Amino acid sequence: MSRSVLLEQPGRHRLIKGEVPTPGAGEVLVRVAAAGICGSDRELYEGGRPEAYRTFPIVPGHEWSGTIADVGPGVDPALIGLPTVGEGFVSCQTCVRCREGDTNLCHAGYDEIGFTRPGAFADHLIVPARLLHPLPPGTDLRAAVLLEPAAVAAAAVLRAAPLPGERVGVVGAGTLGLLTIQLLAASSPAELIVSDPRAGREPVARAGGATAYFPPDELGELDLDVVVETAGARDSAAAAARQVRKGGRLVLTGIPGVEPEMLSPSDIVGRQLTITSVFGASSAAWAHAVRAFTAGLLDLGPLVTHELPLEDYPEAVALLGRGGDDVGKIILRP
Template sequence: MTAARTGRAVRVPAPGSLELIDVDVADPGPGEALVRIAWCGICGSDREVFAGTRPAEFVRYPVVPGHEWSGTVEAVGDGVPAGIVGRGVVGQGIRTAEGTPSSVVGDPEGWPQEYEETGFTLPGGWATWLTLPARYLHLLPEGADLRAAAGIEPAACVAEAVLLADVTVGSKVAVIGAGTLGLLAVQLLRGAGCEVTVVHRDDSRRELAATCGAAHYTSDPGSVEGRFDAVVEAAGAPGVARSAVRLARRGGRAVLTGIPASDADDLSSLELVSRNVHVMTVFGAPTRAWAYAVRAFAAGVLDPTPLITHEFDIARAGEALDVLAARSGALKVLLHP
């Protein structure tokens, strides 16, 4: 046994409250790894945790937020290969029961247990240290940019959308929303050889969308309805699910990733059936999507760097949340311990 390591963490003891705490971290137990966090992104769901607007079944207070993290393996417990110590890693957050078919494929639809996820019901990456089962880690290439790698978690979520969209070289794909998820989806789709059109509420992200590989950009979804083999919805605003269906061609596919505050004006079964549009959804990322995103990152197809607009020490987490909430040009905000 080594002496307990010390560090800092930002905790949300209750909605609307943040506290910076000192923590002692023990050696990892059997099957576990201890990761020194390098960077951790702030997601819209983290803002929900702070505000108290996340559905009660998906959060447990007090909690250290942070699921978009990257870091370096510091130590491992019994049963974990010692060779991963010192390696850069990212990690899956949603837990599955060990030894069940769902955990083998990393499929959260098969949860045989209550929902548990890093940064929501379990301690997350707004901290110096993070301990988690080593089976959830994904190794990065030697010398990987850990600052950029903090964007792999959201990329894994949209990687699942790309896989469900079943695209091929030359597919015409629309991405609704030019936030973090949408722009990462653009990169992955462009890497798959698709012709990508970004549909966003205004022209503010036109240049960045082009940097990420978009061939076309519009703020008028009505002008491109019915043109796309597949549509990836990454906006999470009321009405966008219906818009996604209308953008797809007859027999096309729409993949929804956002959770709007209201769905009163959304999907119509008449439109779905009459136009034979196939609708799929993504909640979190299974193992296959993580593997896809990590491979794309290693190959240089995925580069979250252009999306990073702000960086803060974790002691300034409250200020970071304010910047993101102000919607004044902030896109991906990172914390570092």
Template sequence: MGRGLGEARSGRGRPVTHEAVVLEGPGTWRLERQATEDPESGEVRCRVDAAGICGSDRELFDGNRPPGYVRYPVTPGHEWAGTVEAVGSGVDPALVGRKVVAEGFRNCQTCERCRCGETSLCTAAYDETGFTRPGAFAAYVTVPARLLHLLDDEADLRAAALLEPAAVVASAVMKGAPRTAERIAVVGGGTLGLLAVQLLAAYTPGELALIEPRQQRAQQGRQFGATGHLHPSEAETQAGRFDLVVETAGAARSAALAIALTRRGGRVALTGIPAPGAQGVDPVALAMQQTTVYGVFGAPSAAWSYAVRAFGSGVLDPAPLITHELPLSAYDKAVSLVGSGDPGVGKVLLRP
């Protein structure tokens, strides 16, 4: 569906209705025409240009997401970029027309973690765009203005739709604190892994290895700055070699592998979320090796700012990761592509 189609407008040009995906429950969805509401106080309504689909959206569709992290029925879509079209009271009207992305977590701003700047650790009840609130698999999405991050006027909004996963990777990189000339490894060559390679390459590591079984992804990793590639079956020969390892695969053995690759006193950032039954980590080995392990779930505001700056400066270029762009009406097809195992499937976008 082309941009601007699928919506009705009033005589003054104000959208009256628009199309949105509604997921009633696992595997049951419809494309629905909804009223286009004006934003409330403190909110903005954005026209969605592109919205990415990730593994958590596949979980949502399949019904595998933990009950506390979803509220059906819901319009999914937490990775998106668009343009501000209307603002509620108390919001700067100069935002209208600006290209933006927005944080998904509806953090409370008042708990101790939020006030310390760790907004992704908010202790209030979980609340996130696309999971408990209407998301961006729609022509429009409404979010609190305080969650916006502004983009340059010339920004590619297709590529900017990947800034949510980029912010997650930025959080991992910030925690891992890479240093010039260090030996660094990235476990996993999916979207997160290849974005991590781009960000880490900017620190001029002495070595940047990508652990990934798919040759096509490994080649792309080299184009993004990886200096070498190892198949996971070969990686164990490099145990204890790396100063920093960023794990992004979320496979059954990837966390244990990441820790095994790390030198004594090294650092590990875990971003992948494996299915139940993943290989555990030996706490004795962690203590004896004095390994520092960071967990990453979502991204705080600071990581979003970092990712947006990297994107605006050209350090981060997510566009080559996009392989499929589909209309809202092909939502189920788009979801089926994610996690299909097809090496030709990279980032899948919905284009309202």
């Protein structure tokens, strides 16, 4: 038997039991080891996720790690037994965006595991084999569950293109921000300055490579070469832009849930800023994150602060909502 959390509609779920699913052609069956919860999962549970980006009823869970338990027709049986993670966006592989490498922007339309097709808040998960990123035997799957947000951080850092010796910054020290700090630190910056109102996040940020840590109201104009915004708060994009030097680069990753403070076009043009953004992660960004993890450049385990059983799904969502300095990555264990 296999258990799954079925979110029937916002705020209403039940734990269901059924037969272990069988992978079809080109698919694998994953035995889930851990599944992470993030803000988009809370948004789904509370009914705030836009209709185009979710389906009900749904088994949530887009951040996961596990072991390949079975393969369908056309998939190499040698994969069975390997630890793995996998991409969430199910792209068509044939449209212009996919062929150019932007698999997260597929023209076939939005389709993502955990939002439009069954996810990993379950004992088992069916995944298209082409989305897998197998990991070395013995990999810590508790830590590997963070490779999904790490892939988004990798997408942001690849766009930021930091050079050794540059002065860089990160606005926001949530999970995404802490992962971005580690990846930016690998580029050997002269300074790595982090801004977040939560004082309790400073030790983790410094452990990841931050050289300075400030609450937003204590930041001056820092004239940084590169800033990555990860907070998604109302004023975080505008605050991040103010820290970028003339001719510098700004990467936006957060999507504010409220009307954001506007970036001034006059300020952008007058200072000749290069502003870009990321939505999720492409296959290339996934590969970059996995490579950094297996090379030891990403220390993911310490970011996990809470582990709950699958049955405590609503408690995990509530814990995420309460937040606090002591709440990092929350994972469900089947």
